[in-house]
Amino acid sequence: MRRTAALVTAGALALLAGCNGGDERSSAAAPSTAQSAPAQVQVAPADGSVDVSPAIPVEISVTDGELAEVTVVDAAGAQVPGEVADGDTEGTEVWAPESPLAYGTTYTLTATAEDAEDDPVEATSTFTTVTPETLSTPSVGPLDGTTVGVGMPIRVYFDQPVTDRAAVESHLRVTSSTPTDGVWSWLSDSEVHFRPSEYWPADTEVTLQADLYGVELGDGVWGEKDRTVSFSIGDRHVSVADAATHTLTVYDGDRVVQTYPMSAGSEANPSHNGPHVVLESFRDITMDSSTFGLAVDAPGGYRTDVEYAVRISNNGEFVHAAPWSVSSQGNANVSHGCINLSTERAAWFYDFSRPGDVVEVQNSIGPALSASDGDVYDWAVPWDEWRAGSALK
Incomplete structure (x- = not known):
C-alpha cells in the first residue's frame, strides 16, 4: 500500500526596516530582529488516502518545533482514544489507538505542533480504512494451553492462498523460554510451519503471536483478529x-x-x-x-x-x-x-x-x-x- 505524507507549513517571516534622517554623519542603523523558523508538521497516512490498513502506524513528524497535541475522530466526530509514542526513526512519533481501528471506517487525524515562540501549526489528514471482501482467522496448532512432545512444530493453516508470504510471516512471532534458532517454512501457499534445527528443548514454554489483524492474506481476504497461542514442550x-x-x-x-x-x-x-x-x-x-x-x-x-x-x-x-x-x-x-x-x-x-x-x-x-x-x-x-x-x- 502506498503511503504518502501530508505536509502542512505555517508561519511567516516579518522584516523590520529602519529609516535614516539628517546627514550621513548623524545617520544610525535601526536594530533588526529575526523570527525563528516556523514549525512544520507532516502526517501519514496522507489526507485523502483510502484502502488503508487499520493496523498501519499513524506517524507524525515535526521540524523546527514540538508536537503539542494529536486527536483522531471517526466520521461521526467521536474521539478515538490513543497515545503518542516515539517512532522507529528519529524525529518521528506514532499515534497508537487504545483499540485497533475498524475496517471500512473514515478517520480524521489532527496534529498540532508549536514552534520556539509557541505559535501553533496544525496538520490534518482524513483517511479511510480498507473494506475487506472477507475476513479470515487461520487455524493454529498446537492448541493454546496444551503440552506436546519435542517434535511438534507450530503449524498455521490459511483458508486461501497467501499472496504476500513475507508480510504474513513477519506478523508471526515466536518466543520461547529456552531460545532456539527456529524458522518458518512455507509448505504451500496456505500452510506455514515453524521448527528449530533440532528438536525443541524439553520443558520449554512457547508462545506464538499471530498479529494478522489489518494484514491482507490474499485476494481481498484480510486478517480478522490477532491471536496468541501458548503451549508447553514436555519431556523428551x-x-x-x-x-x-x-x-x-x-x-x-x-x-x-x-x-x-x-x-x-x-x-x-x-x-x-x-x-x-x-x-x-x-x-x-x-x-x-x-x-x-x-x-x-x-x-x-x-x-x-x-x-x-x-x-x-x-x-x-x-x-x-x-x-x-x-x-x-x-x-x-x-x-x-x-x-x-x-x-x-x-x-x-x-x-x-x-x-x-x-x-x-x-x-x-x-x-x-x-x-x-x-x-x-x-x-x-x-x-x-x-x-x-x-x-x-
Whole structure:
C-alpha cells in the first residue's frame, strides 16, 4: 500500500526596516530582529488516502518545533482514544489507538505542533480504512494451553492462498523460554510451519503471536483478529524403530526405558524412513486399507480392529498392538507399514506417548517420509532446505 505524507507549513517571516534622517554623519542603523523558523508538521497516512490498513502506524513528524497535541475522530466526530509514542526513526512519533481501528471506517487525524515562540501549526489528514471482501482467522496448532512432545512444530493453516508470504510471516512471532534458532517454512501457499534445527528443548514454554489483524492474506481476504497461542514442550521422548534389527528402542530423555522386539513394514509395504511425529492415539480403532486407496477385498487389502494405536504419520503408519504378528516381531518385517508390537508392549507405549513425541524409523527399505505422507514430515527436511522455505531472507 502506498503511503504518502501530508505536509502542512505555517508561519511567516516579518522584516523590520529602519529609516535614516539628517546627514550621513548623524545617520544610525535601526536594530533588526529575526523570527525563528516556523514549525512544520507532516502526517501519514496522507489526507485523502483510502484502502488503508487499520493496523498501519499513524506517524507524525515535526521540524523546527514540538508536537503539542494529536486527536483522531471517526466520521461521526467521536474521539478515538490513543497515545503518542516515539517512532522507529528519529524525529518521528506514532499515534497508537487504545483499540485497533475498524475496517471500512473514515478517520480524521489532527496534529498540532508549536514552534520556539509557541505559535501553533496544525496538520490534518482524513483517511479511510480498507473494506475487506472477507475476513479470515487461520487455524493454529498446537492448541493454546496444551503440552506436546519435542517434535511438534507450530503449524498455521490459511483458508486461501497467501499472496504476500513475507508480510504474513513477519506478523508471526515466536518466543520461547529456552531460545532456539527456529524458522518458518512455507509448505504451500496456505500452510506455514515453524521448527528449530533440532528438536525443541524439553520443558520449554512457547508462545506464538499471530498479529494478522489489518494484514491482507490474499485476494481481498484480510486478517480478522490477532491471536496468541501458548503451549508447553514436555519431556523428551524420542524412540528409534530399526527395521534392520526389528527393535524399537524407547528413550525418556537420554535414558533407554524400553527395548522391544517389533515388526516393521514388509517388502511390499515398507515403512517410511525418517523422524515421525506422534499425532494422536486410539485405544481401539478399525484400520481399513481403503483409506489409502487399497480396496478391502483386493489382494493385500484389510479391515482390522486394532488396540493401542499411536498414529505417527497421516499415511496410515501407527505403532500398535498386533498379536497376530508376535512370532515375527524381533526377526521379520511383515506389517503394512506400521510398527507392530505385542498387546502388552503396545499398551505401555500408548500410555507413554503424547502428541509431538518422535519415532525415528531407520534402515527400512522404504522411501523417506515426505510431503505425500501428510501434515508433519518437517524433521525429514534438511535444515538448509527448511530455511530456504522462509519468505524472510
